[in-house]
Amino acid sequence: MTQDTPNPESIRLAGIVLAGGRSRRMGSDKAALDWEGEPMLARVVRVLQERCDPVLVVAGERSAAYQGIDDIRGRAAPGIDRDRVRWVTDEQEGVGPLGGLVAGLAAAADAGAQYAFVCATDMPLIAPGLIDELRRGLTGSTQAVIARDAQRDHPMAGIYRTDTAPVIADLVAGGERRMLGAIEALTTHRVGVSEPDWLVNVNAPEDLHRLRAVSR
């Protein structure tokens, strides 16, 4: 069956922010870390809301991020429309971001979205332009469009069809834990993005210090 290439401008995109995990290398909850005056999670949600509806924040109840998420839920976060944010809990704890991806895609499908832009909470330089460039890479048969830079593929920055949730759930059930495992199993298109900074993520305090120094 051939599928028509969707019109990139008319695709309704949900947003998924993977925000669980342990933040072991950082030593504190990455979602709650300050970036230019706001928690990183709040920043990422605010940027996604420029292109995605709803935005789904996915984390496990025991994850380090829960504190940060609760802070953002409880506090007035400027620029965020809280009615368009949903909070999704990992179905299975401890299987890492791939488990969060399954829960997020299933929730996005329930919300009526055919596609979802997926990213991580630890990407403080993310911008709507990244979503626009990925969206233009979608064709009818594409199950995932992910960003790549000169070094590598970035499955944490991609648009996924929401009907791939069961495929990825099967991978997780089979023991797969790598995000790359998902894109190897799907019909994936890679897009070289014009601004590699959009893809920068911070894992440890030194990453954050370095990025703050160069962003000044």
Ligand SMILES: Nc1nc2c(ncn2[C@@H]2O[C@H](COP(=O)(O)OP(=O)(O)OP(=O)(O)O)[C@@H](O)[C@H]2O)c(=O)[nH]1
């Ligand atoms: N929903 C969900 N998100 C996760 C999970 N594990 C990691 N993430 C998110 O996926 C992104 C990349 O996570 P990693 O840096 O690989 O893992 P981490 O647990 O955050 O950090 P480390 O403990 O230092 O490995 C981050 O935005 C995390 O918040 C998980 O089990 N569930």
